[in-house]
Amino acid sequence: MENISRYAQLCPIIYGIGSASLLGEEVKKLGCSKVLVVSDENVSKIEFYEKCKKSLLDAGIELVEFNEVLPDPPDYIVNRGGEIARTEKIGAIVAVGGGSVMDAAKAINILINNPPPINQYFGNPVYKPGVPVVMVVTTAGTGSESTIVAVITDTANGVKNSVLGAATLGILDPEATVTLPSEDTAHTGMDAFAHAAEAITAKLPNPKSELLASDAIKKIMKYLPIAFEDGTNVEARGNLLLASNFAGIAFNDALVHLGHAIAHSIGARFHVTHGEACALALPEVMKYAAGIDASKVKVVGEAMGISFAGNESSEEIGEIVAEAIRKFSKSMKIKSLKQLGISKEDLLNTADMIFKDPCYLFVPRELDREEVIKILENMYENY
Numbered sequence: 001m002e003n004i005s006r007y008a009q010l011c012p013i014i015y016g017i018g019s020a021s022l023l024g025e026e027v028k029k030l031g032c033s034k035v036l037v038v039s040d041e042n043v044s045k046i047e048f049y050e051k052c053k054k055s056l057l058d059a060g061i062e063l064v065e066f067n068e069v070l071p072d073p074p075d076y077i078v079n080r081g082g083e084i085a086r087t088e089k090i091g092a093i094v095a096v097g098g099g100s101v102m103d104a105a106k107a108i109n110i111l112i113n114n115p116p117p118i119n120q121y122f123g124n125p126v127y128k129p130g131v132p133v134v135m136v137v138t139t140a141g142t143g144s145e146s147t148i149v150a151v152i153t154d155t156a157n158g159v160k161n162s163v164l165g166a167a168t169l170g171i172l173d174p175e176a177t178v179t180l181p182s183e184d185t186a187h188t189g190m191d192a193f194a195h196a197a198e199a200i201t202a203k204l205p206n207p208k209s210e211l212l213a214s215d216a217i218k219k220i221m222k223y224l225p226i227a228f229e230d231g232t233n234v235e236a237r238g239n240l241l242l243a244s245n246f247a248g249i250a251f252n253d254a255l256v257h258l259g260h261a262i263a264h265s266i267g268a269r270f271h272v273t274h275g276e277a278c279a280l281a282l283p284e285v286m287k288y289a290a291g292i293d294a295s296k297v298k299v300v301g302e303a304m305g306i307s308f309a310g311n312e313s314s315e316e317i318g319e320i321v322a323e324a325i326r327k328f329s330k331s332m333k334i335k336s337l338k339q340l341g342i343s344k345e346d347l348l349n350t351a352d353m354i355f356k357d358p359c360y361l362f363v364p365r366e367l368d369r370e371e372v373i374k375i376l377e378n379m380y381e382n383y
Helices: 019-029 047-058 075-088 099-110 182-200 207-229 234-254 258-270 274-303 314-331 344-348 351-356 358-362 369-382
Strands: 013-015 034-038 062-066 092-097 133-137 149-154 159-164 169-172
Touching: 013 019, 013 234, 019 047, 019 092, 019 133, 019 169, 034 047, 034 075, 034 099, 047 062, 047 092, 062 075, 075 099, 075 149, 092 099, 099 133, 099 149, 099 159, 133 234, 159 258, 169 234, 182 207, 182 234, 182 258, 182 274, 182 314, 207 234, 207 274, 258 274, 258 344, 258 351, 258 358, 258 369, 274 314, 274 369, 344 369, 351 358, 351 369
Parallel strands: 013 169, 034 062, 034 092, 092 133, 133 169
Antiparallel strands: 149 159
16 A cells, blocks of 8 residues: 555646736635635735735625734634634635735634634644635745645744645736745745655655656746846746645645754744745755655756766765755855854754654654754754
8 A cells, every 4th residue: 555646636726927817706706705805914015915806896796804914824813814704704715925824814714614713723624614715826935725734823832733724726826926025035935845845755755746846846946046036027936836836736745744844843933934944954854865765856856957877875866965955045045044043052952843743744754853953953064
């Protein structure tokens, strides 16, 4: 049974320049007349957000706005959004934003027909279904429109956890991402990169995930530097949206593992941006993965454009790919842990958190505490 793979796609996608103009029409097709528009303060101020509202209003849909989502959405924000959704008796949720907004929307949906707080649904798929959820994506990073996972901050325990819920429709309009600052472009792009690389090296990889993840890495390598330098390049923005989406579909099946367990722990402890933490963890995670199945790490490297001689050892393959990722991350101005003001001692103190993170359940090989400490030390010293 070990060689059996499962793959699917949770959420249909509409992709293309101007596709957000179809939002109202698509929501109306779902039979909804009143929606909760979920976003954050920054996105709610941009012109694209107004375009989305106009499309909904022109379709005769009543709007209730909830623009309070914070990065790494905390449980209390989700609970507040759920209360509004229940009180207003909304018929659908429209998320306009990046990963945090999309995750918050999926979590809020759980609370429409189920009692709060959201914390009781961490890792718990047993609940009454909510309403249709439409995602209009404004960053090319999480791929949350195509995953069943929503990452929520458990403020009582100071950790990140997750609830399970899928979107009904995703809209990928490159025009939504042209105003994204270069720093955010880099961070979200490296998040998508990590999704793809971890999906390829997963405990239970599958052919669909590997195909989509490999293409995602190719797109990121080519188009992330372009979008980083020129955010108005619609071709680059569009390809990064596809890369993020492909990586999301890939890891929804294969799952992410050690890199995200580390990134979640660092993010919860030090409030480091998720994509930045993923980029810093990934080189050492690829070295770890090469010790399990170097052929998969080689797939990651080849998608990056690395030419292998063919006689490299597993250790050499891991180091070659790790160094290439470091070089690419540095070109995207990803800061080191030292530059982020994190001490080595404080970093090593996150080791126990990593074992408790839900993503650790999917590591391709169990590690002991000393191994995790060594990986964290190398993250600190080698970048």
